Amino acid sequence: MTEEVTLTIDGREIRATPGDNLVKVARAHDINIPSLCYFEHLDQPLGTCRVCMCNVDGRIVPACMQRVHAGMEVAFETPKLSDMRHAVLEMMFAEGNHVCPACPKSGDCDLQRLGYEMEVRTVRFPHLFKDRYIDLNAKRTVVDTNRCVKCARCVEEVRTDDGKQVYSFCNRGNETVVAIDYEQEARLTDAQARKAMRVCPTGAIIVRGEPSWTRPFGDRRYDLHPIRGPETLVRRKKTKATPNKRDKKTVATISLAGCYGCHMSMLDTDLGLIDRVDIIEFNKSPLNDIKEFTKRCDLGIIEGGVCNSDNVEVLKEFRRQCDVLVCIGECAVWGGVPALRNTIPLRECLEETYLHCESVEPGQGVVPFDDDLPKLLDRVYACNEIVKIDHYIPGCPPNADIIWKSVANILWDEDNSILYSDFKYD
């Protein structure tokens, strides 16, 4: 047994065996350095996801590449490092096409868990909406490249009995995908196929015919074993744009390319709404059916993304008329469900819907177009791609309590701490 050494993580002294991996050592002491590619048993770590960035002895490095030594000084929780880790995680959300409600790994997904744990409300990058494919040709597993974060875990870990690789990276740059060897894949045992799904930190590898993976909300892996205690608080940071005085405020709301679900959620406070009428005056809003702005507003609440020329005009009008704009719901934040069309050219979407769809009689279809109707945009845009947005409240829909708490926080600087267990928006 080697003599233990002392290192410090954020000033805290920790004893560990020299040569051990920093991620492992930190986790053993309840310091959760996030990672999507780290495996304890790999002596040469993959080092692909880059979410575990730390400052070790003055250098910014991934923690998974560090072996602990005596006197090692690690900084982990600093604003700069935290922002860096956030940025890398956000890149993954922007790069792939991640739709948690449609994913069987939701609740079992490491990427999603990290999103919650690191309190990602929105992504600073515009989503790329690259057209990626789902490979349905293999016998035992389905690979959905939309969800893949290219961590290389399956490439390294999943092998047939005679040691042949089943998955391999193909292409390079942003065209890199995990491709399947159909022949070898068919030879996987049940246990090996399940392992493939388990090592995948997202829902990119799904075993066919394994319904046991889909469990109801509350019973999923990270519902039952959250990394953070459910009672910890998630706080919203105050921003400079926040007006401070406590008096009656004027609020406008709108639903663009959304389903009005977020508006329904706003109404879902029952009697609470009556209390709010005393302190909030609604201007233009579907809640009171005021169609045009009659005065300048303190706050504009936007539901839905931007899918047509009318949405663009309305959103710009909101920006002009409101001091602060807040996006509520996934569609406003990044495009959401309507943005699922973004990987397909508009022409194909319209032709499929109006010309080639089974319900259309052959030769009878016509793609609607009228100068009086709003024009569809080539894709659905997030609100922040059109105007500056000040705050984001994610969720599908966000629950009423969270919406009003956040609004009160923005308008009157009230405390907006919510339980981590409530901070889930899949």
Place this chain on the structure above:
Amino acid sequence: MTPPVDDRTQLLDALWACQKRHGYIRDEDVASLADALAVSKIEIEGVVSFYHFLHRQPTGDFTVYLDNSIVSECKGFARVKQAFEHATGSAFGRTPVSRRFGLFETACIGLSDQQPAALINFYPFTNLNTLKVKQIVAALERGEPASSLCDEVANNIRFAPGGGKAIFLRDYEPGRAVRKLVGQDPQAIIDEVGRAQVRGMGGAFFPTAIKWASCRQVANSPKYVVCNADEGEPGTFKDRVLLNKYPGLVLEGMIIAAYAVGASAGIVYLRAEYQWLKHKVEAAITDLRRRKLLGTAIAGIAGFDFDIRIQLGAGAYVCGEETALLNSLEGKRGEPRTKYFYPTEKGFLDQPTVVNNVETCCAVARVLELGADHFLRTGTTKSPGTKLLSISGDCRKPGIYEVEWGTSIHEVLALCGANAPHYIQVSGPSGECVSLREADRRLALDDLRCGGSFMIFDHTRDILGILRNFTEFFKHESCGVCTPCRAGNFLVQRKLTMIGSRLARASDFSDLHNWGKVIGATSRCGLGVSATNSLRLAIERFPEYFKSRIIPDDNVTHFDLEAAVKAHEEFR
């Protein structure tokens, strides 16, 4: 017939053989290679799809790779591209219908001093223009071989320091360096190289003596010496000239390295773009063998056995990174390794390996030939010696310049006859850009490091256009393994494309600056670390330019509604 392979290190050669014989790699080639190596087919597919000169679709009788680097763009790339399409009836980037001409764009092919340039069946064609393209295509159609039609590539050696100070560009006599090894202790060689302060000339500037010493002290054998001739940094072509003019000197540097670290085998990793130089290097190897300077008992030193072979790359900028190069040598995807182990500890086939750039090899050979004192008499105290610059772009005399360390940007610009320079890119896209305000800065380790590429742009070149070209390059050349480089460069490229050459909000540029910082700090290898250097520095060093591109911030982004509704308008 698929060529036989015994082990994985022969995979690239076998794939090349298939590619050349059939114009592409067929399904049966993949299957039989997988079979021979006892790996899954997808592993072979993974390798093939990594390298851009290997294809899984027919590429035609003639493959044209047109250089799309920024210098080519400035010198008429668009016109030449169009001329090729008109003359051949093929379209760029698609499988040729006629199976005659396959047209492809490629990153810098190391001919920046004679752009626009292309490789046709991997033979060089330089200084292209519309008329020349027509004539070339017509001659190829007539059945004249590309090997006889291609251009004699000029070395364009323009300047070397006088007074016998030159280190690289001076006469070469085979064996003069290697014979100095006789009677010397390997450690003494390392000490002499260390005294001359030779550093890695590929751009990382790691002290060569330290690298050698750490390899020497590892007990494992066999050890390997690899010469990195994968000169991919856009704008650089010094290694091309060294391999063309002094191939023997390069090899002698490898022999010296082998003696110093105790290596028994050497490999020259030659980039695929330079395969027209392969016969020169082969001839030099044969010549050295004939002179008993390669093989067994080199230069009569009992027990000093060392031989060199050439490995051809297959098209991947990132393979210039030494650990990616090692993976490529092993017949794998050229993904850089993590720095968990250094190559000197676990390199080629997990054996101790020294990887040195072409110019570094030449430098160490000259250390033995001329002595460390010669180095110490040139350059500056902190950076002794000279540096080869590959100068291209808007200047009268593009070509190779050997300058002493300590030479200022001003002096370099005057030497090459730069016309109204405005934006200077030192060390290629992954290096840094310099404005005339910094022209007093000197090329030195403690000031402005230069890996070799030196591109000059005048006032007529749009800076955003230059940066877009660089970002496109990195997006395409990223190995795709780590998130920040793979996704980050794509995000930056999207944003730059969105901005185009139009006006943007101030926050667009600050976003780019911040994203660049994150990509640089979190990437896995040097490619990602340096990919956004130029972008960040350009924003800092050309404030007037970027200020003139900014529209007042009214909280509304620049959204092109007209463009966004165009697709729907088509249904009018």
